[in-house]
Amino acid sequence: MTKNLIMMFCALLMTPSLMANEPMVITTWNIEHLGSPGRGFGGGFGGFGRYATPPRKDQLPKRTDEQLKKIADLISTDLMSDIIALQEVAVTHKRRHRSLCKPLDQIVNHLESAKEKEDWAYHIPYVDEVPELDDEKNMHLGFMWNRKRVKLVKVFEMSMRDQKLAGKELFERAPLLGYFEEVRSDGSPGLDFVVVNVHLASGQQHDENHLIAMTLIEYGITRDLARHAISEPSVIIMGDFNQNPNRKDASGKALTSPALSAHMQFKGYKYLTTPEMQFTRLNNHLTSMIDHILVNKSAQAHVIEPKATIYRPGNGFLGDKKIFPQWRATYSDHLPISFKIKSSKDNDSDFFD
Numbered sequence: 073m074t075k076n077l078i079m080m081f082c083a084l085l086m087t088p089s090l091m092a093n094e095p096m097v098i099t100t101w102n103i104e105h106l107g108s109p110g111r112g113f114g115g116g117f118g119g120f121g122r123y124a125t126p127p128r129k130d131q132l133p134k135r136t137d138e139q140l141k142k143i144a145d146l147i148s149t150d151l152m153s154d155i156i157a158l159q160e161v162a163v164t165h166k167r168r169h170r171s172l173c174k175p176l177d178q179i180v181n182h183l184e185s186a187k188e189k190e191d192w193a194y195h196i197p198y199v200d201e202v203p204e205l206d207d208e209k210n211m212h213l214g215f216m217w218n219r220k221r222v223k224l225v226k227v228f229e230m231s232m233r234d235q236k237l238a239g240k241e242l243f244e245r246a247p248l249l250g251y252f253e254e255v256r257s258d259g260s261p262g263l264d265f266v267v268v269n270v271h272l273a274s275g276q277q278h279d280e281n282h283l284i285a286m287t288l289i290e291y292g293i294t295r296d297l298a299r300h301a302i303s304e305p306s307v308i309i310m311g312d313f314n315q316n317p318n319r320k321d322a323s324g325k326a327l328t329s330p331a332l333s334a335h336m337q338f339k340g341y342k343y344l345t346t347p348e349m350q351f352t353r354l355n356n357h358l359t360s361m362i363d364h365i366l367v368n369k370s371a372q373a374h375v376i377e378p379k380a381t382i383y384r385p386g387n388g389f390l391g392d393k394k395i396f397p398q399w400r401a402t403y404s405d406h407l408p409i410s411f412k413i414k415s416s417k418d419n420d421s422d423f424f425d
Contacts, residue, residue, distance in 0.1 A: 093256050093415035095376055096221060098267065099153040100310040100363060102353075102406035103143075107134065107162030107175045110208035117354040117393065118400030125356050125397065132401060139402040140175055144182035148190075150383060151408055154221040155252060157269035159312045161214040163199050171196040176214070191219040197229050197248060213248040213269045213311070219255070225264070226251040230296050232288060238280035240273035247289050251302055254415060263416045265371060266304050268293060270311040276362065279329040282315045286332050290339055305370035305420055309341070312406065316361045318347045341366040344380040344411050352382060354396050354405045363409055370420075371413070380411040
């Protein structure tokens with residue numbers, strides 16, 4: 073009798089409704105020309121051209137299936153991501169009015185075969201025509217997510233008018249907004265939140281351009297959500313900002329205007345990427361910290377730790393730069409950055425409430 077009671081109690085504890093709901097892991101990663109030519113551009117560790125370490129003249133080839141499996145293994149085993157905001161994903165083909173990326177298809181297949189009952193999906197904005205195979209500008213924003221953990225309720229490109237201001241185009245890649253909802257262990261809906269995936273204009277010297285772009289993004293989020301009948305206060309802005317707010321010269325003089333950081337903090341956003349990270353991209357001097365995560369006041373209430381975690385290849389806080397070239401050959405010149413948010417029931421009102 074006692075044994076049966078113990079077994080019944082253990083079975084009860086293992087029912088989905090009583091199992092602990094794990095935190096969600098949200099990641100941003102510029103995956104460097106996934107499916108398009110141009111890998112290695114800009115030099116740095118494992119790159120090609122004048123500033124490459126070690127020296128290399130030719131661009132890196134497109135990734136093999138074995139390399140794509142390693143990327144899937146990194147996501148599954150090391151990052152353990154539930155949502156990934158991706159930058160630099162190519163559109164290689166279309167099917168049923170969907171933009172698709174063959175290497176991303178392969179990564180998803182590897183993810184689903186690595187762990188039983190995994191159910192991954194991705195979204196890339198629709199394009200009218202598939203770019204040419206040799207088009208190095210075939211770089212788009214995208215989301216990947218594990219449907220066992222989260223539901224993508226709505227996704228759309230923000231309604232930004234592309235224009236050239238302060239030396240560069242503001243929105244060559246329109247910010248991609250995803251409205252996500254947690255899937256709790258019993259299948260019920262949990263916390264919902266907005267993730268805005270951005271890839272600002274290249275060139276860290278374009279401070280004014282980045283400031284204008286981010287100001288318009290922050291200002292336009294509420295407007296665009298309302299257009300889609302979404303009333304969600306928790307907002308996360310993440311991606312490749314192409315701006316290092318901590319960049320200084322040898323004398324300690326700031327090389328980047330603090331205006332963007334100051335404006336976003338004034339608007340209630342907090343950086344989860346912190347100066348001690350030092351670099352998020354594998355440039356020669358390991359000083360390029362241009363990938364960032366911003367969370368507004370509402371989202372901050374759900375964030376578990378005060379700062380994000382950056383993946384480093386190799387041992388030690390900053391990784392092992394001896395293996396950086398080899399790591400980039402498979403993965404990217406950017407390092408993935410993640411943070412966790414609590415699992416909880418939704419506690420805010422819907423649009424029509």
